[in-house]
Amino acid sequence: MKRNRELLAIWPKIADLRQSFPTSSQLPLLEQGARVRMNGFGRERHPHYRGREGTIVGVGSPGSCRVQFDDTKTPVAIYRGYLELVPAIGQ
Structure with missing residues (x-):
């Protein structure tokens, strides 16, 4: 019972953290060849x-991109x- 009360006390904090992460519709459109930082x-x-910039060279898992930074080999x-x-x- 005590554990349930503790979880209920921190639940609003967890909900606030989840709202701070961008949703998939808020993420920038990143495609292979795009320059990113x-x-x-x-x-x-x-x-x-x-401070590093790189180029997207592929897709990792559904939520990640494979980035080749300018100063790295892999x-x-x-x-x-x-x-x-x-x-x-010029922009």
Whole structure:
């Protein structure tokens, strides 16, 4: 009984966290060949990739893209919600 009350107490916090994640309709349209970089949320979660740009070379799991960063030899799978398109020159 005590455990149920504890779970009910934290449930609103969990619901708030779920709302902060983008839904699939809010994610940018990322396709093979697109130039991308980490967005603010991605930079926070993976500071190692901060400031890097790369090209999408394929699709990983349904929610991820395989990205070949400019300074690496092998692509990495990254959650689509962590990526943003790099603006084209002149935009």
